[in-house]
Amino acid sequence: MTRLVNSVGDFPVEAVRGFALAHARYVQQVHGGVVRSTESPAGQVAVVLGGGSGHYPAFAGWVGPGMAHGAVCGNVFASPSASQVESVVRAADNGGGVLIGFGNYAGDVLHFGQAAERLRAEGMDVRIVTVTDDIASDTPANAAQRRGIAGDLLVFKIAGAAAEAGLDLDEVERVARRANAQTRSLGVAFGGCTLPGADHALFEVADGVMALGLGIHGEPGVSEAPLGTADEVADALLDGVLAEEPERGTDGYDGRVAVLVNGLGATKYEELFVVYQRIAKRLEELGLTAVDPEVGEHVTSLDMEGLSLTITFLDDELERYWTAPIDTPAFRRGAVTGRAPRTAVTQTAEAAAIVPGTPESQALAGRLVEAIRAMAACAVENEARLGDLDAIAGDGDHGQGMVLGTSGAASAAQAAQAAGAGARTLLVRAGAAWSEGAGGTSGALWGAALTAMGNALSDTDGADPDALVAGVHQAADAILRLGGATAGDKTMVDALVPFDETLAAERASGASLGDAWTAAAAAAATAAEATARIVARRGRARTHGEHSLGHPDPGATSFALLMAAVAAEIDPPTPESGDLS
Numbered sequence: 001m002t003r004l005v006n007s008v009g010d011f012p013v014e015a016v017r018g019f020a021l022a023h024a025r026y027v028q029q030v031h032g033g034v035v036r037s038t039e040s041p042a043g044q045v046a047v048v049l050g051g052g053s054g055h056y057p058a059f060a061g062w063v064g065p066g067m068a069h070g071a072v073c074g075n076v077f078a079s080p081s082a083s084q085v086e087s088v089v090r091a092a093d094n095g096g097g098v099l100i101g102f103g104n105y106a107g108d109v110l111h112f113g114q115a116a117e118r119l120r121a122e123g124m125d126v127r128i129v130t131v132t133d134d135i136a137s138d139t140p141a142n143a144a145q146r147r148g149i150a151g152d153l154l155v156f157k158i159a160g161a162a163a164e165a166g167l168d169l170d171e172v173e174r175v176a177r178r179a180n181a182q183t184r185s186l187g188v189a190f191g192g193c194t195l196p197g198a199d200h201a202l203f204e205v206a207d208g209v210m211a212l213g214l215g216i217h218g219e220p221g222v223s224e225a226p227l228g229t230a231d232e233v234a235d236a237l238l239d240g241v242l243a244e245e246p247e248r249g250t251d252g253y254d255g256r257v258a259v260l261v262n263g264l265g266a267t268k269y270e271e272l273f274v275v276y277q278r279i280a281k282r283l284e285e286l287g288l289t290a291v292d293p294e295v296g297e298h299v300t301s302l303d304m305e306g307l308s309l310t311i312t313f314l315d316d317e318l319e320r321y322w323t324a325p326i327d328t329p330a331f332r333r334g335a336v337t338g339r340a341p342r343t344a345v346t347q348t349a350e351a352a353a354i355v356p357g358t359p360e361s362q363a364l365a366g367r368l369v370e371a372i373r374a375m376a377a378c379a380v381e382n383e384a385r386l387g388d389l390d391a392i393a394g395d396g397d398h399g400q401g402m403v404l405g406t407s408g409a410a411s412a413a414q415a416a417q418a419a420g421a422g423a424r425t426l427l428v429r430a431g432a433a434w435s436e437g438a439g440g441t442s443g444a445l446w447g448a449a450l451t452a453m454g455n456a457l458s459d460t461d462g463a464d465p466d467a468l469v470a471g472v473h474q475a476a477d478a479i480l481r482l483g484g485a486t487a488g489d490k491t492m493v494d495a496l497v498p499f500d501e502t503l504a505a506e507r508a509s510g511a512s513l514g515d516a517w518t519a520a521a522a523a524a525a526t527a528a529e530a531t532a533r534i535v536a537r538r539g540r541a542r543t544h545g546e547h548s549l550g551h552p553d554p555g556a557t558s559f560a561l562l563m564a565a566v567a568a569e570i571d572p573p574t575p576e577s578g579d580l581s
Contacts, residue, residue: 002302008197009404012053016073019060023329026064030091030345032084034060035070038339043096045163045172046070048089049156050112051102052077052439054193055216058152058299061330065339067160068328069094072112075404076195076302077217077397078440079107081447083432085115089126091345097125097169099176101156103148103216104130106538107441110482114444125169129176131155133185133310136213136222140244149216150262150299151183154312154322157331161321179318182253186240187308188233189214189221193265193301195396198387202396205305212236214308216264216301217395230271234278237309242286245313252315257283258322259293260310265300267307272296275307292323292333354429357422360462365426367463369413371566372430376406378565382558389554398554401438405446406562408437422459427451442555445479445492452478465513469503476500490536490548492555499524499563514570521563528556 005011020029027034033050040046049059050072059071070092074080079102089098100116102108109130116126132143133151159176167175189211192201203220205211210233211221225236246253261276263269276295283290291314299308314322325334357365379386379402387399412433416426427450435447456471476496485491502523506516531553 002194002196002198005196008400009407011196012073012075015053015056016060019056019329026327026329027060028342028344030070031087031347032080033070033072033088034063035088035091035345036063036065036339037342038065039342040065040069040094040339041166042094044094045096045167045169046089046092046094046098047101047156047160047163047172048072048085048092048098049101049152050074050080050085050088051105051108052079052217054302055300057297057330062153062156062160062328064326064328065336066164066324066326066328066333067157067331069163074439075397075401077395078401078438078443079105079111081436081439081443082111082114082118083436084439085112086118087347089115089119089124091347093124097127099159099163099169099172100126100128101152101159101176102128102130103152104132104144104146105148105217106483107439107444110441110444111435111439127169127173129155129159129173129180131180131183133180133183134213134215135184135186135240135244137215147215149185149187150260150308150310151180151185151312153260153262153294153298153331154183154258154310155179157326158312158318158321161324161326164324165321175317175321179312179321182246182314182318183310183312184241184244185308185310186212186237187214187216187221187262187264187306188212188237189264189304189306190227191266191305192220192391193304195302195387195400197400198396202391211306212240214264214301214304214306215395216299217397219395230274231278233307234275234309235282237275237307238279238282241309241311252317253313255287256289256291256314256319258312258314258319259283259290260298260308261293261295262299262308262310263297264304264306264308265297266303266305269296272307279309291319298331354416354419354421354425355459356420357425357459358462361422361424361457361459362417362420364423364457364461364463365413365417365421367569368423368426368430369410369417371569372406372413373410374565374569375562376403376410378561379403379406379558382561386554386558389551389557392548392551394554397440398442398558401440401442402558402562405434405438405443409434409446409450423457423461424454424459427454427457430454441483442492442558445483448478448482449475465507468513469507469516472503473500485538488534489538490531490534490553490556491538492553492559494531494534494553495524495528495556495559495563498527499559514567517563517570518567521560521567524556524560524563528552528560531556 131148213222390398431450
């Protein structure tokens, strides 16, 4: 249970603030995360890591000489927003290019990818390496689709040491990709974790049972087996990982391995050491040499009961960087030369001034504020329901993410309205705030949708039902293009497509916007319920698709609920009030 909480929404930010205050010798806080508080050599490649909060020491605990130059910290179990990534990368950059590293999750791929594209457009050389070490999440033939779990530590330690050694960006990227290709992990859970503010765990494991193939975001295992002794658990993990051992004597690998026995938050060190003594014995029997093994909590999942085993199959180069000195708040090895304090990073985050819209567009903007506020109220009302649905085959944070996203959008919309914004500017500001507040895949998609709809409108024209329908279509296109899902994948798209199609068809047949929206919301609700019969094929639920059978998709469900909430806000025609009908 995560008990020490002031405000659920503020929990990640307050945790980062406290971490930075406790470790000022190593880090300073910036918008979106932390960067080194000591100087790095000019021209050195900067390694920036990141992901959701709830995994400490990953990722902020790894910032310091020998590893990362910065860490982006999102909401609990949710990827940081693109603007947060950009902020940390800019603050960490030393002029030698930037390597961005994160685990292979859809939301991280979206947000980090968007940030990288924007930074490249400004002339910064940015590369991305995703960690794909979790053998339970896909087959060897589809290794590029696997999740990143505790292998983050080994891959990013090796990459950071390569940057510290003065390698250029091409070489640091090559070393990081090589480390990832040589790294395998497998985890086991005995009980789920509890999100801040929640009163129950995301999943339960029966007594005497262990869940194999867990994720690090509260996802349940992909299979279950009887819980044996510590030696039997060690054997299950080791046998699973070594099933993908490369042939010795090829490509520089001769039996040397980096080993991590990683606690997930509630399995304590003594237990981990008992497991490691069996692993060490087995490795010796198999003729494998453990090089500087690590046992402890490095990539956690709040208070999850469980552990994972990671092995990197080393060559000379990987071993050199794995054993190189490092000095960070949570990972230290060898002696690192002292570094001078760095001048505090100053950041300006002032948004461009709002140019007032025409009275007609301001009236429409006012109605849009009411629609977004209705969405926020709906998200709060359904937070627990959406979280429980998401916990069945995902990480359980969808309800919380929708609350954070809609509330952020509502606040931004109200501020824009107070400044006289027209419809276009208001929706664009709300979209950016949704993405920033929610993070994760849904944050990126909803943020892009509001932005696209805003760009389809203007700050001069008033309410035009057909323009609003066209704007909804532009929003749907943005979600389809950015997310890559199609109908049948068991995602928000399964409700989005029938909503978009029904709205356009009803309007074309002469229905008012209010009637058309109501019909479209009903179609979305029907489609969302129908996803209970679909196995998930995308997102975090993909690896647990069978678990979701019999339950509707949380993203499709939240979409349908929010569209129904908006329908209730579309009043009969009143020409002077920014009519949405």
